[in-house]
Amino acid sequence: MAVKRISNENDMKLCVVMVGLPARGKSYISQKIVRYLSWLSIGCKCFNVGNYRRVLGVDKPKYGFFDFDNMASYHVREAALEMAFKDITEWFDGNSDSDNIDNTGHSNGSLTHSVAILDATNSTRERRDWILQRCHEHGIQPMFLESWCDDPETIAANIKDIATTSPDYEGQDECSASQDFKKRIENYKSVYSSLNTADDKSLTFVKLINISHEIVINRIETYLQSRIVFYVMNIRIRPKCIWLSRHGESIYNVEQKIGGDSSLSERGLKYAAKLRELINENVENNERLSVWTSTLCRTQQTAQYLPYEKLEWKALDELDAGVCDGMTYEEIEDVYPEDFKARDDDKYEYRYRGGESYRDVVIRLEPVIMELERQENVLIITHQAVLRCIYAYFMNVPKEESPWVSIPLHTLIKLEPRAYGTKVTLIKANIPAVSTYKEKGTSHVGESTDAEGAHNMLVNAPEMTQ
């Protein structure tokens, strides 16, 4: 549902105020929300108060710094919060005169920069009242998002993670870092007030208890708020793998035509057989796997030898090229030269006549992403443009770059989403295929390549994203 807002309306500025003890996954949740909203073209940025404290010179504090009776450090932490909040208001204001086009898929608010996340413990009512007051002064809607957790395993994993990766503990051994960090948590515990519907009944808030085990939702009113709530409701923290593959080489690929519903070429059929081997070799024996395909026959043929549960999704169908369906890029350049250029100039936004843009595909993929967040192991066999959009979500590829990511045929991609990024592994089938990558400004697609041609794959994305 791409939506274009035509009339003017006041910008909606939403500040998601994180609440929770250290090691409760606040930064993890913040990062996921940023990635999700950014992928939907909703401007979103995270402001981590710890980073501001480090800017103020306190870059490797011991736990005593977080003693709430320590007035000197209290003032530093207050100053860090003020800096963060100042940046939030500037970030909102600096963009309030931006265009009033809303293609976010929603009809409520959400102009270019709409969601700031204030990532800090915000553990006392006093602190939260200060934030409320400031939000009120700046016309910002506050929404509190608490992560409350008493699951020892989750907390231990988070402590280990922070002790080994936080700049606060850089250069320290894990053991002493963990010990210090546990004492820091105790300091916060002594002043922590959790949100509750008695004391905080007038606030808009969501409280996640042990991730999605129990959720309390209070005064959620706008579309954007409910969208964020629905997303965090669906977050799971079990480790999993997402496997991605394009269909095998199709007859249309060989003929350099786009769209259509053609069958696999002989080499494409070989890939279908090989895919079963690749999956067998790489998926643990006892792991369940769901195979998702589009409704088009080339993806179903590619999945035909896989002995797993299969689902067909219409939402996984290739980007609809409208009047250009079935044409080669050369023919398109010939028949619709202006469209051809317009698409190269802004490939993400360009909508084929009677067809779709990348933005349209992202919007229709949103429920697929939501379901992927909930699921364990999934293999998705789909099409070039659709894979680019899914890949962009997991790898945080900026939307302008996502339509240009090279994803060759006959290659299996393994994504492992982890707390602070997604690990990607490429597994080549070593079965030659044509290249279908069209470089900007040309109507030529790459030369036929052997499996080595995959070297330029994914050049636009880092191997590990955050």
Add this chain to the structure above:
Amino acid sequence: MAVKRISNENDMKLCVVMVGLPARGKSYISQKIVRYLSWLSIGCKCFNVGNYRRVLGVDKPKYGFFDFDNMASYHVREAALEMAFKDITEWFDGNSDSDNIDNTGHSNGSLTHSVAILDATNSTRERRDWILQRCHEHGIQPMFLESWCDDPETIAANIKDIATTSPDYEGQDECSASQDFKKRIENYKSVYSSLNTADDKSLTFVKLINISHEIVINRIETYLQSRIVFYVMNIRIRPKCIWLSRHGESIYNVEQKIGGDSSLSERGLKYAAKLRELINENVENNERLSVWTSTLCRTQQTAQYLPYEKLEWKALDELDAGVCDGMTYEEIEDVYPEDFKARDDDKYEYRYRGGESYRDVVIRLEPVIMELERQENVLIITHQAVLRCIYAYFMNVPKEESPWVSIPLHTLIKLEPRAYGTKVTLIKANIPAVSTYKEKGTSHVGESTDAEGAHNMLVNAPEMTQ
């Protein structure tokens, strides 16, 4: 996301067990869920225990019947619950051998008959434990859905509604019915245990507090559960109007072609001007109105004179006729005779080559419906097939019939969703237009009509649905 399930999997049987005092909107919420899930082709049925009690002969009980110390009546109410539950298990089992196709847009479960709603007060833990035990014995997933409410206005409105419409009070004056009903509520209050995360932490439940003011969610695990939660989160009870209109007559309409992106005819432009008048006359002065159009120019031209906030939704674009886009029905019958017949045989499921089916349109409209539930007054200017799908949602038209509902050009439709149905009013613009209604089994569309031609409109839908 139409999804087709290919492999077998155990049926998922979900029983939504309503909880709450009388007059807390349980039946209203139950009916809305049935309508929503049915529209998405998820088999859903409500089992109201009060109806079973009436079948057992207790059809006009006084409040004393609901005294929990009255053992005789206790046994009747127990028997009614047992009858209801027996019907639920038979309803599930009678369909467990149905086909394993899932086109519901989800990948989790949801075969043909998947959600039973047990609509009763279920106000004691003892009663709920009995239900839990039975669900367990029959392989049914229980999900409790409590409506807790202390808002005097909402309760008073519900009491009035029940006193005037419930079969329990048929023939009684409103005043004495209300008095009796209030005493009935007091009887329930004396034994009522609300769900809470301490005593009920092992249960899957949602607790709505004053509709969507505050929501507690516990152990929501499956997709279908989270889908229902998201839907009830978005329910609002403020009265509102949904205005629907097709675009004005287009050049393609005149030429009897389907699809395309043509402009309005001269008569279509007249309708655009007239629409402003009709809206002015019918919408209260101080009411806000949002105008939603598709991305196609004929809907935007139709909206051009309306002085309201406007939104363009890609999801409101006309059903994509794929290879048949731009053809007349006669041409389609000529070129694709088998497809033409297949579409007539099952118009809801038929997907145009390279295009969409009605089911596909319903799935992409789902976020529009969700947003309509949240919004106040909205005017939607869109296309024949899309309007049929939206109309089917509000008027509860069975999916097989929905593609055949006649919705003529140049007619404004006013929908007023109310607690127990949707009121529909037709407002004709009295501007002639061609008919675009194609009867089953022919390739002819209706003769050109004047405004009187609208007499056969909406023949397949009752004026007031429940």
